[in-house]
Amino acid sequence: MTDPNDGSGGVTVTPSEGGTTSGSGGSSTPLTTNSQANYPDHVTPGNNSKANPIKLPDDFDPFKHLQQQYIPLHNQIVKHWFGDTNPPSGEDWEPNLHTPRHSSRVACTMTMNDNQLVMQMRHHLFYDLLGYGRSSLVTFYGSRENQEPPVIGHPKVLFYFSQDAGSLPPDEDHITDAEYSVRLMTLENTSTDLHQKLVEIANEIKVQFIHQKQGIIHAKGSLCVSYKDVKHGFPNGSKILSHAETDGIALYQKICNVIDVPFDELKINVGNPKKPSTVGAVAETQVIMGQTRKKRAYRRVTNVRFRYAYALIPGEPNPLFLVDTTYRYNPLVKL
Secondary structure: OOOOOOOOOOOOOOOOOOOOOEOOOOOEOOOOOOOHHHOOOOOOOOOOOOOOOOOOOOOOOHHHHHHHHHHHHHHHHHHHHOHHHOOOOOOOOOOOOOOHHHHHHHHHOOOOOOOHHHHHHHHHHHHHHOOHHHOOOOOOOOOHHHOOOOOOOOOEEEEEEEOOHHHOOOOOOOOOEEEEEEEOOOOOOOOOOHHHHHHHHHHHHHHHHEEOOEEOEEEEOOEEEEEOEHHHOEOOOOEEEEOOHHHHHHHHHHHHHHHOOOOOHHHEEEEOOOOOOOOOOOOOEEEEOOEEEEOOOOOOOEEEEEEEEEEEOOOOOOOEEEEEOOOOOOOOOOO
């Protein structure tokens, strides 16, 4: 039932017919849970009549059946989350403890030999402690009625970056992230070709922001690189925090390429604060309502990786994901 050489996290689970298999290339066949192949020959899915009640085999093991359904899906997500640990040659990943990221992947990968407690611990480590479960969770406070976009009718494309969880120092309690945006000034929410244009934008995002199915890395730092071009969707105040001026400019160039507008370096402004960036762990604390909290880091110097891009369309209640490297959403364009 297990093969330590499998690319999906060191584990290959062979479920009943209609299950899932994952290969070393990162692609997989979705697990089919409602296929007739998953049932005994005399059982038809959905047939719940008294004349022919659904019966399970006499040797049916609910826990083993649950493992066969759950483990492949879990390990597939783990494989994508730790995609940077896959061998660049395309070979299967082999469990090892060479780096903290490899060690974390081994700890998160489930096997058919795990009991319920071990499975729960691996799940808790991956979803809660390493942060997969909250990596894209946005909590909204206040009334949505008062949050109308500043540019009425024009969709907004946002690019989300976050720090690799494996690079987070042990004494830090949250990862560093960043989000940059641009307005689509040539399109409106009622444009008849809006969907087609967003698909084109999503394909260009794959070219500009993704390499070998992984997001590019941006060096975030204390330098504030701003770009003002209201005509092309960059309003006053659009800024990118970078470790170097060239990093911020390169990111603006990529965004301009995505939406097919010219980039003008003369519209760049660079602010270099006297206050130094936070390097390493935050040591200073403050007491808030009786609780000791760490002070916020000031423009921390760290690498953040592109995770996904989505569009906010006025009048649409939900965001439309364009590209997603986390495999958590259903984007317009697949990797």
